[in-house]
Amino acid sequence: MKTYDEKHIKNVVLIGSAKSGKTTLAETMLFEAGITGRRGSVEEKNTLSDYHEIEHERGSSVYATPLHTEWKDYKINIIDTPGLDDFIGEVIAAIRVCDTAVILLNAQHGVEIGTEIIFDYVDRYQRPTILAINHLDHEKADFQNTLEEAKNFFGPAVTLMQYPIETGPGFNAIIDLLKMTMYKFPAGGGKPEKLPIPESELERANQLHNELVEKAAENDEKLMELYFEKGNLDEDELREGLKLGMMNHHVFPVFCLSAKKDMGSGRLMGFIDNVAPSAVDMPAEMLEDGSALKCTVQAPTRLFVFKTLVEPHLGKLSLFKVMSGELTPGMDFYNEKTNTNERIGQLFILDGKNRNAVESLKAGDIGATLKMKNTRTSDTLNAKGATGNIDPIHFPDPKIRMAILAKNKADDEKLGEVLHEIHAEDPTIVVQYDKETRQLLLYAQGELHLTATKWRLQHVYKMDIDFIKPRIPYRETIQRIAEASYRHKKQSGGAGQFGEVYMRIEPYHDGMPNPKDITVRDTEVHELPWGGKMVFLNCITGGVIDSRFMPSIVKGVMEKMSEGPLTGSYVRDVRVSVYDGKMHPVDSNDISFKIAGMMAFKEAFHAAEPQLLEPIFDVETEAPEQVMGDIMSELQTRRSIIMGMDSRGSFQIIKARTPLAELDKFNSALRSIAQGRAKVKVNFAEYATVPGELQKKLTEEYRKTEQEY
Template identity: 70%
Template sequence: MKTYDEKHVKNIVLLGAAKSGKTTLSETMLFEAGIVSKRGTVEEKNTVSDYHEIEYERGNSVYATSMHTEWRDYKINVIDTPGLEDFIGEVIASIRVCDTAVLLLNAQYGVEIGTELIWDYVDKYRKPTILAVNQLDTEQANFTKTLEEARQALGNAVTIMQYPVNQGPGFNAIIDLLKMTMYRFPKNGGKPEKLPIPDNEQEQASKLHNELVEKAAENDDTLMEQYFEKGNLDEDELREGLKIGMLKHQIFPVFCLSAKNDMGSGRLMGFIDNVAPSAIDMPAETTEDGTAVPCDPAGPACLFVFKTLQEPHVGRLTFFKVMSGEIKPGMELINEKGNTTERISQLFIADGKNRNNVDKLRAGDIGCTLKLKNTLTNHTLCDKSFPGQITPIDFPGPKVRVAIEAKNKADDEKLSEVLAEIHMEDPTLEVEFNRELKQVILHGQGDLHLLVTKWRLENIYKMQVEFLPAKIPYRETIQKPALASYRHKKQSGGAGQFGEVYIKIEPWFEGMPPLKEYPVRDTEEIPLSWGGKLVFNNCIVGGAIDARFLPSILKGIMEKMQEGPLTGSYVRDIRVSVYDGKMHPVDSNDISFKIAGMMAFRDAFHQAAPQLLEPVFELEATAPDFMMGDVMSELQSRRSIITGMDTLNGYQVIKARTPQAELDKLFAALRNVTQGKAKLRSNFADYAPVPPEVQKKLSEEYRKTETVA
């Protein structure tokens, strides 16, 4: 395969809502370039991009897939991405390494659910963007409406480059404002006929061409001067102005397509070749310490891993972008995060499931390799002279969670290994082995994200699993002081057991006054690993309990605090004072005082107005104005407390405090009532008292389990 220099490699990512035609466009681009001899279709399950079994079953993309085309002495690397929010991690990683985003808009539906979420990440990374209005050959196609919605969502940078002459079922012609030519396509698509612009379109085309020229000129002083002198720009000057505007995020050129009928894709590819920036045109990448990394083939060798994929019968595939230098088979590169050296055994250009061997990849190119042992997504491989690690991809935190367990307990260990492997591929799927809740919990981007993971476990890894509700990590504490004593006495022949303990427990808070009722001989403050504190006072005088038994009393109390008397949850923020007791010269021992301390604490706890606490999250919901009523209603129906409202870029932002017990249901409900237009962020805030009726219910459920046990 030909090796291209850094100026002739273009990296694009196809973005858009589900069913906007990304996979069909990628197939058409590969066909136009001669990479495939026949175009596949999603319906026939034979496209280059969607080749995984789950994608065949669902009929849409689940994974981001790398491909390439070679078009007029340029190489175009193409990444086709999923259109559903649940797989946003695949989208973000692809945006991160590509140099131009091609955002597809379905001419039937305009700016759809999910498009604005995708745009947030395109805007965050400031990627040059092309808008492609697709499916102009459908009955409901409406180019004008789609354009208006795009401008409402993305601003005035949306710039018409082409417009359709006859949208609808008979669509076959586009007017191109850069070349001021009409392209008319044959019935089956492909290479168009170049024609003069019809007389009835001249006025509209001239008006839009002038707007395009002004837009291109205003991004560069030299071009602006030439425009003022000549009153126009030639085609090369226009291209230069458009490129500058795209790099500044001030021009998003709009193209017209029927990807299904192969109309407009060749012109789009030509624009990508001639105008869209390459990696060398983009701002330099940076390392974690802020050092710039120019895209220089003569620089130190460095690659950045943006995706890992475990393929059946193949092993681990590692996808990367060459950030600097050249990468060749046989090279040994350092991975500081993996604390290892990796050898690049083979280099490939991927086209879906097919891999093409290459001799080298230069700065700015995208490729993959096999069987790296300790290198994962977000890792950097480089030679010794490279200045550090490339700034990693910032993946979003999870939104929903579920507990998972193997139906066959013998598979527990295997399940842990497989889940770790899946997380390696998909960092947005987090796996938590929660000792407190005694559950393995999956955290994901949505219910579909979790269900696809379950499908993979059952169909790829052949493991039967089940989903269960994820438990809530409640906490227990008390609201008032209480006294209690407990005598542990046991005689069964020979040496017996005896220990008697008197304690006082109180709610602990920072800065509380010292104990007054009893003399405090010494105090131990114990920060608890689950949050809060235990303060333990030794108030024994006169040798009622030997000092050597105090650690055993504390141990008993700590054990009970790890399985609270109310619901079995961790106990926090309590001061315990041991002020009296009795011991036996023969029968007293550590176990006796441990049991006595535990039981005295339990009895005192029930008398001290026990309070169950639940984790509460700070929630931020962003949605359009007209949806605020539905959003507020859902929040309030799920025990949320509204803490503030604000506006941001034409959207309303509601801030609230929401119990974790309601979060999973709330996410699904808000996605439903806002048709996916609400954006949610949540972070743990603190613990707060649960309502009395909830505490009563949970306490009764716990007592039933104790009785059964």
């Protein structure tokens, strides 16, 4: 393959809501450019882009996939992305390394919810944006409505470059307002005939052309002057103006497509070649230390890894953008994040699963390599002479969580390792071992994201797993004073064991006075690692228990407190007084008093009106007004207390307090109520009492598991 210089490389990302036709468009572009001789389709499961089995199973994209075309004198790198926002991480990474975003709008549906979510990221990274109205051949296609919705949503930057003469099954001609030509397609699509604009369309075309010229001129004073002088701009001047406009989001050019019928993709590629900015035109990237990095070949080589993926039979594939300099196989790099050296072996460009070896890649280009051991998604690789890290990709926080279990117990340890690898590939998945509930938790973007992860574990890592409901970290405490005693005695042969403890337990609160009826000899305050306190009062008189056994009693109590009598949860806020007991001159030892302390505590605890506490979260939901009623009911079925309402623009905010146990799948419920337009923030607030009925149920469940042991 020819090596393209930095001015002749264009990186575009195809984004848009699910099923808007991104994968079909990518396939069509590659076919038109002659990269593939056979145009596959999503239905036949033979597109270059959706090559993973899971994508075939689902009939939609799951991964961001790089492909390329060579069109006229330019190389266009295309990243096809999934539309479902479960896979938003893939989309964000792709937007990050592309210089132009092509947002597909489905002419059947106009601007869909998914589009809004994705545009947020385009806006954040200020990527020049092209709008491509697709599905124009569909009988339900409504070009005008889609355009209106686009203007409402994207604002006055929406600039018509083309319009169709007819939509639906008769769609076969586009009026191009920049070239002032009509493109007429043969029945099977492909290369159009260039014809003069028919008489009947001239007036409309002229008017729209003038609007386009004005829009292009607005971006530059020189062009504005020229426009006033001549009353028009030539094609090159128009391109210059549009490019400037695209770069500062004053122009979102609109193109017409039927990706499926192969109509319009050639013109779109021509525009990307001639107008869309290349990496060198774009503003400098930021390094973490705040310094700027301009994309140029005349600088030490620097790579930014935007994606890593372990592929079956292949191993780890790292996808990167050359941010500066030039890259050739065998070059050495340093990864400051992991403090390791990496040597680039083979160098590829990708067209889906097809890898084409290349000899060099210049600044601005996108490539891939295998076997980079210690480099993860978002890492920077610096060749000699370069230092510093490029600002990493900021991924959104996970939205749902599940506990994950290996079906085969022997895989337990390996599962943790594999999940950390999966996190390094896809940082929108977060793994955490919860010491308290002794569960491995997987946090992800949505149910489908979990499904896709399970699929990867099964098919790539050969590991069968189950997702189960995460345990809730309940707390246990008591509501009234109670006393108990326990005698531990074992005298069967050998050395015996003996210890007896009389214990009083009380609900503890700061500042409570010492008991009046017994003498306190010593006080120990234990701040509990799981919150709350255990205060221990040594009230032994007359030396009935030797003070050297006190730590053993405390140990026994603490052991029971870390696996509470009600549900095995942590116990908090209890004052324990040991006021009497007995020793045996020979048989008493540490273990005897530990057991006696533990058992006395357990008995007293059951008599002290034990109370289960559960974590309560502050839940702030922001959503459009129309769905507030439904969200309110959803919250109420989840034992929430509504704390207040607020508004932000056209969105309303409900603040509630909801038990963690009820937050299961709340995000999925919200997504279906608000069709993806609701946002939710959850933060731990406090521990509160569990309602009696529920406490009974949980206690019984625990008792059963205890008996099983």
